[in-house]
Amino acid sequence: MSPAAATAATAAATAESHGFLSPTGVEIAFLLVGLVTLGAAVITVTTRQLVHAALWLVVALGGLAVEYLLLTAEFIAWVQVLIYVGSVVVLLLFGLMLTKAPIGRSPDADSRNRPVALAVALLAAAALVWVVVDAFRTTVIDLDGAAQGSTDVTGSILFRHWVLPFEALSVLLLAALIGAIVLSRKKAAEDTTASPATDPHEDAPTPEGDR
């Protein structure tokens, strides 16, 4: 972080009116929420309790939703809360339960290549932060004026300019749904009595499949 701090200091010296040393309220809020988000993400990838990892992921994703709100992208913030916090984390918790993840501390949560992973992540972080700070240290987002991501704006551009990708995405979601059903249904030879083809709840992975 020392080259990043040095470049930030020089950027504060070169930026004429908005420096890093006189942050606005939005910047302070963004920084604090960003620290919480990053800390929750680090705990998510380092904790040894598997269910706690999913719950800290909720904190990280919720913090990102607050960051979207600070960037005036309201609609994406609420979509983030609905889809990520509402459904993806619940799916992950279901997956942890269905694979009989141990409650409490599991000593083998990390694999043997943990030092290599740490080295790769630290090198990538140093390189990315250096490049990003060097490129954008004098760039300022102007947040005045109307919100750029309100539901009005987003709906308008989505159904005026992005209709074809939107419809293609619905086809992809249908394909993913069918794929998940096919992958998680039991073989017909395993239980001939249960008649799985008429079961309406077979898209949810059933706990009977684990026995």
Added chain:
Amino acid sequence: MHLHLAYPAVLAALLFCVGVYGVLARRNAILVLMSVELMLNAVNLNLVAFDVWLRDSLHAGQALTLFTIAIAAAEIGIGLAIVLAVYRNRGSSAVDELRDTAESAAEEPDPAQEPRQAKPSQKAEATA
């Protein structure tokens, strides 16, 4: 009211690297999927920040962010179905025990789950 672009960009870079660490270091496949979600969210933050900065009239960044969120939801569904199928067949969801297509079979003889008849063919491929 203004916001330096460096703040969201640096946060996105750091979140992405945290996700990289999780993908490489975690053993449980579901924790790997969580780390993939972190990486996708870092990319989403970048897209939104640059969209707000550039004031794009098409708002391509926000549209792409919505598409990424939908694709991530589909990905997590398929990924969990695959993990459940692997768990049902192998009795484990640890990614480093799935070594059927590994190059060197002599490294670690693994118990019971591995099909034994795969080893001579692997040896033959290794010597050929």
